[in-house]
Amino acid sequence: MSLAPPPSREPLLAVSDLAIDLAGETVQRGLIHDVSFTVAPGESVALIGESGCGKTMTGMAVLGLLPRGFTVSSGSIRLGGRDLLACSERELRSVRGRSLGAIFQEPMSSLDPTMRVGDQIAEARRLHLGESRKVARARAEELLDRVGIADAARRLDSYPHELSGGMQQRVMIASAIACDPDLVLADEPTTALDVTIQAEILELLRELRREQGIAVLLVTHDLGVVADFCDRVVVMYAGTVVERAGVDELFADPAHPYTRALLDAVPQTGHPRTLLPVIQGRVPVAGRFPAGCRFEPRCPHGGDERCLAPQHETALPGARSVRCARAAAGEPVTRPAVPA
Ligand SMILES: Nc1ncnc2c1ncn2[C@@H]1O[C@H](COP(=O)(O)OP(=O)(O)OP(=O)(O)O)[C@@H](O)[C@H]1O
Ligand code: SF4
Ligand SMILES: [Mg+2]
Known part of the structure; x- marks a missing residue:
């Protein structure tokens, strides 16, 4: 839904x-x-x-x-x-x-390893919402509980390295949503x-x-x-x-x-095992992009004169947009028929 x-x-x-x-x-x-x-x-x-x-x-x-x-x-x-x-x-x-909260792949990149997790969450609320130490700590416990950390009252005093990867991720989410x-x-x-x-x-x-x-x-x-x-x-x-x-x-x-x-x-799932098409080639290294369409060297339709010019976003019906002269002109974009 x-x-x-x-x-x-x-x-x-x-x-x-x-x-x-x-x-x-x-x-x-x-x-x-x-x-x-x-x-x-x-x-x-x-x-x-x-x-x-x-x-x-x-x-x-x-x-x-x-x-x-x-x-x-x-x-x-x-x-x-x-x-x-x-x-x-x-x-x-x-x-x-x-x-604006942020959650990254690696929780330890945003958690402070030297600070108890409860203090990290409470500090955000004290700093940004002006809450007292006591109120912020109570809210930190609620947040840990909200993100599914069992025995939140005790976990408030854990250091990040004492938690599993999944729990660290939950703490990072609690930090990210700490100030609503x-x-x-x-x-x-x-x-x-x-x-x-x-x-x-x-x-x-x-x-x-x-x-x-x-x-x-x-x-x-x-x-x-x-x-x-x-x-x-x-x-x-x-x-x-x-x-x-x-x-x-x-x-x-x-x-x-x-x-x-x-x-x-x-x-x-449910389809017979066949070789999947792959996208030939690689994403160009940053700064070494083709002068025209950046996807042109890998595109099954590349080579068209229009593709050698820089591409602009074109609005499509239904609040969509596309950056491809061919698609913008309503021409079909077939699958790249290149099995692995
Ligand atoms: N610190 C950096 N110094 C130089 N180039 C960088 C640095 N970080 C990213 N780049 C380059 O900037 C471009 C965009 O990188 P970015 O990390 O945003 O990609 P991404 O889509 O997030 O990839 P991934 O799915 O692997 O996370 C890439 O070409 C990358 O090599
Ligand atoms: S068909 Fe579209 S995506 Fe492919 S090279 Fe041309 S402009 Fe780029
Ligand atoms: Mg990335």
């Missing part, structure tokens, strides 16, 4: 024409190029694409946590109408603590966990959406999770967005040859 809010609501997050460069001996321009998408209140939007396509970089830009050397060279990122790129570091810290954020960015939140714990963590995120109306921007490689959890999908390839669509439309009728190839490469 879709939890999508009515389409008339203003976006909570609006990323527009985002471009990111990397400074070095020579500046690498357009590592992230012309990335636009929105997330409405309470909505779940997936960012998908092969490894190295720029999903994490885009998420880090939203969080204001780009690695050293990377700069946003153009575009805007607005959260609740606020221009995040115009915020000072202090203001961004406050936004991150209060309105509007949006949680979850970058491969279950990749490092075994299948049972993955399902439990996803169910927890689903409940938080339902109960608290938290919007989720989910970075994942798992198309099953996308189909099950998300309302809309943003497909990234080589640092740019190649397709945006509602989850049902995307799975039923992918518009971009890359999206089609991604979907074709997923094994279908």
